Amino acid sequence: MNGEKKQSESTGGRLYLAPMEGLTGYVYRDVFRELFGGADKYFTPFIGPAEKKVIRTRDRREIDPENNKETNTVPQIMTNRSEDFLYICRLLVKLGYREVNLNAGCPAGTVVSRHRGAGILGWPKELDQLLYGIFEGLETDPEISDSGLRVSVKTRLGLRSSEEFPALLEIYNRYPLSELIIHARTRSDFYEGKPDHEMFVEALKNSACPVCYNGDVNSLEDYREIVGLYGDRAESAVMIGRGVIAEPGLIREIRTGRKTEKHEWKKYVDTLFQRYREELDGDRHALMRMKEVWTYLGKQFPGRIRELKDLKKAANTAEYESAVMRIFLG
Ligand SMILES: Cc1cc2nc3c(=O)[nH]c(=O)nc-3n(C[C@H](O)[C@H](O)[C@H](O)COP(=O)(O)O)c2cc1C
Incomplete structure (x- = not known):
């Protein structure tokens, strides 16, 4: 402040x-x-x-x-x-x-x-x-x-x-x-x-x-x-x-003028998820918050439609993290 x-x-x-x-x-x-x-x-x-x-x-x-x-x-x-x-x-x-x-x-x-x-x-x-x-x-x-x-x-x-x-x-x-x-x-x-x-x-x-x-x-x-x-x-x-x-x-x-690098987006979602898990009551809320962020961030990954769909459907942390990993692969 x-x-x-x-x-x-x-x-x-x-x-x-x-x-x-x-x-x-x-x-x-x-x-x-x-x-x-x-x-x-x-x-x-x-x-x-x-x-x-x-x-x-x-x-x-x-x-x-x-x-x-x-x-x-x-x-x-x-x-x-x-x-x-x-x-x-x-x-x-x-x-x-x-x-x-x-x-x-x-x-x-x-x-x-x-x-x-x-x-x-x-x-x-x-x-x-x-x-x-x-x-x-x-x-x-x-x-x-x-x-x-x-x-x-x-x-x-x-x-x-x-x-x-x-x-x-x-x-x-x-x-x-x-x-x-x-x-x-x-x-x-x-x-x-x-x-x-x-x-x-x-x-x-x-x-x-x-x-x-x-x-x-x-x-x-x-x-x-x-x-x-x-x-x-x-x-x-x-x-x-x-x-x-x-x-x-x-x-x-x-x-x-500095452009964002891919690893910075990764750190962004990983840090956010970790902080939400610490602050919010249970992973379910943290997952909801992250899915909301991904509805916007997803635009950076036009070739990852399937992985983004999996992320949206993720029912738990493991499914979410697996989808994130696949989005950032390659
Ligand atoms: C999911 C969502 C939540 C929002 N919540 C608020 C809010 O609490 N207070 C507010 O003044 N505007 C709110 N807005 C409007 C934004 O502050 C902003 O005015 C709007 O999204 C247009 O700017 P942008 O194109 O840069 O997003 C919200 C917009 C969205 C999409």
Whole structure:
């Protein structure tokens, strides 16, 4: 969590590891940093909602400073109630955090129907009230106001259409956000279709706070295209999710030009599996996590369709390890 120092060590624009439920938990963040490193910020998958003021044990582990010693971690909260957001903020301040992120992008049906995540984008008044409550609390709550806690938002461009974005941006611009991270899609897009770069450029032009791009950056070329959108505006910031799970060396390649070697992928999956087995309750959970990682990493092995299928079906550690060995053979 001593990230302020690490942030200034990086060269070029800022690069963030995206929050991904089931993927970028603290074990992943730490292994990724240790083996490939280079991200300026590491966002936690969303925490909350903390209804009845209860934070799940799982979420507590995510934010435990012990589990975030080396990464500049930004906890993400998903709620549409400012009092719940502030409740978690008080805890985060005590733990030493200096930035917290609001999730206004999750497209899941059960989330959206409750006006949370991307759902809140369809209810601009509620979004405005939520931000008002949060920023009023930041100023007036004695447990938070002196901490210098910053609030960033991760948003989509709208619920159904990017055309909703200018009005949403007007709302965001009323508040002193530390950063606006834009997954350049709408909720209706889920993860499909091409991100709307044109609307992102509009956001760059009109946002009152720094803007970070997110969506489909899977290669150095994709990254360069996005940096091109910034032109000679402020320093670029790009958040990468699936691209890093599939190619954990991507951020390093962007920074240094160095390509990942096959043995590094092997070490990546072996270390992750070992750490998950140590941290999670039983190998079954560790296997599930690894299968999720392989749904992305598998793209690096187009000639190993059968072995990847075996891996997906693996019922125990022995079957999993045998499939991994065969994937890396030759
Ligand atoms: C499995 C999965 C889980 C995700 N979990 C979260 C989450 O907890 N919070 C969030 O803001 N976004 C979440 N996202 C969205 C990503 O952070 C990111 O916005 C999206 O994947 C687009 O970026 P990418 O193309 O670089 O992956 C998730 C995406 C996926 C595929």
